[in-house]
Each structure stands twice: as C-alpha cells, then as structure tokens.
Amino acid sequence: GQQVMQIPQYQHVQEGEDFTTYCNSSTTLSNIQWYKQRPGGHPVFLIQLVKSGEVKKQKRLTFQFGEAKKNSSLHITATQTTDVGTYFCAGPGYAGGTSYGKLTFGQGTILTVHP
Amino acid sequence: SQTIHQWPATLVQPVGSPLSLECTVEGTSNPNLYWYRQAAGRGLQLLFYSVGIGQISSEVPQNLSASRPQDRQFILSSKKLLLSDSGFYLCAWSISGSSYNEQFFGPGTRLTVL
Numbered sequence: 001g002q003q004v005m006q007i008p009q010y011q012h013v014q015e016g017e018d019f020t021t022y023c024n025s026s027t028t029l030s031n032i033q034w035y036k037q038r039p040g041g042h043p044v045f046l047i048q049l050v051k052s053g054e055v056k057k058q059k060r061l062t063f064q065f066g067e068a069k070k071n072s073s074l075h076i077t078a079t080q081t082t083d084v085g086t087y088f089c090a091g092p093g094y095a096g097g098t099s100y101g102k103l104t105f106g107q108g109t110i111l112t113v114h115p
Numbered sequence: 116s117q118t119i120h121q122w123p124a125t126l127v128q129p130v131g132s133p134l135s136l137e138c139t140v141e142g143t144s145n146p147n148l149y150w151y152r153q154a155a156g157r158g159l160q161l162l163f164y165s166v167g168i169g170q171i172s173s174e175v176p177q178n179l180s181a182s183r184p185q186d187r188q189f190i191l192s193s194k195k196l197l198l199s200d201s202g203f204y205l206c207a208w209s210i211s212g213s214s215y216n217e218q219f220f221g222p223g224t225r226l227t228v229l
Contacts, residue, residue, distance in 0.1 A: 031215055042205055043159070045217035093161065100166050101147040101209040101216060107158040 006106030138206030
C-alpha cells in the first residue's frame with residue numbers, strides 16, 4: 001500500500017527561527033493535505049495542494065508540492081509559540097481505484113518553540 | 116455549518132470491559148466517516164471507514180468493531196478491552212464522492228485501559 005514518510009519526527013526551535021517539515025510518498029499523489037494538531041487537541045486541516053510544483057502561502061506558512069507530486073514541504077518563517085504542535089501531511093489512502101476519501105497520514109513532525 | 120461531536124471526552128476502563136464510543140455529525144448528509152487511533156506522540160492509524168449506513172470497512176485486524184446505524188452516527192465498540200487499546204480515538208468526516216476533500220475531526224476520546 002501507499003506510504004507517506006515525514007521527517008523530522010521532532011524539531012525544537014527558538015522563537016523566531018524558521019522550521020521546515022518534509023513529506024515523501026512512495027507513489028505519485030493526486031493531492032496532498034496538511035494538518036496541524038495542537039497539544040491535547042485534534043488535527044485541523046490547513047491546506048490542500050493539487051498541482052505539480054504548486055506553492056501556497058498562509059501568512060508565515062509556505063506549502064510546496066514537488067514537480068513529480070511525490071513530495072511536499074511545509075515551511076514556517078519566524079516561528080512563534082502559537083506554532084507549537086504536530087504537523088501532519090496526508091495523501092489519498094489508496095494505490096489505485098477509489099479512495100472513499102481515505103487518507104494516509106505521515107507520522108507527523110512535533111514542533112516545540114522555546115520563547 | 117457542520118459540527119462533529121464525540122463522547123465521552125475521557126474514559127478509564129478495566130481490561131476485559133466493553134467499550135462504546137459515539138460520534139455524530141451535524142449539518143451534512145451522507146458523509147464519509149472514519150475512526151482513527153493515535154498512540155501518545157504518534158501518528159494517526161485509520162481503524163474503520165464508512166461510506167453509508169451499515170457499510171463498514173476495517174483497515175486493520177483488531178479487537179474493535181464499528182457500526183453506522185444512522186447516516187450521521189458512527190460507533191466504535193469492543194466486547195473486551197485490552198491494554199493495547201489505550202489511546203486517543205478520533206472520529207472524522209469528509210464529503211463523499213471525492214478523494215480531494217479534507218477531513219474534519221472531532222475532539223476525540225482519550226481511553227486508558229488499566
């Protein structure tokens with residue numbers, strides 16, 4: 001089945017430093033989604049990328065989808081304490097045919113920000 | 116607007132006891148529904164998904180079962196809990212018919228099996 005690998009597993013930064021998490025798939029993805037889970041909370045959808053080479057920005061967050069549609073990254077500029085949490089990427093949860101909306105999640109990157 | 120509810124929020128159960136977790140969605144019809152389990156500090160493991168009433172697909176063999184008695188109700192059950200069933204259980208929904216739709220998660224249930 002499809003696998004989505006995410007690195008690093010943990011990232012500790014000082015407030016104001018940048019942060020990047022990377023996501024790699026074993027197969028070409030039709031789309032990739034990113035979610036954020038605050039400590040003690042539930043995952044919340046951030047964004048979806050669909051096009052090869054697509055770049056989207058949300059304030060200090062920049063999301064990229066690779067040209068081959070097998071990798072993606074999330075970059076946060078000048079982290080703040082409010083950025084603390086676990087960031088997950090997710091691709092369609094199937095190797096062929098319909099996915100029924102299923103997602104295969106990466107293991108997530110746990111971000112801690114020291115003030 | 117759509118909302119998703121889960122209860123209870125926390126649960127402590129002895130080994131061998133039964134389990135029933137409930138999830139309901141409001142404000143949408145015929146959603147795809149999902150049950151995930153998350154171990155502490157780990158990723159999301161899809162347990163079950165459902166595309167309609169009475170239609171349940173299991174992703175991993177385990178001690179749990181799921182049912183969908185109504186369009187917007189999803190229940191996770193166990194007859195006898197194991198220690199390894201401890202974790203954070205999340206219900207989610209998405210719009211049916213496409214793999215391009217995001218999933219919306221409920222607040223989750225933290226289950227501790229002692």
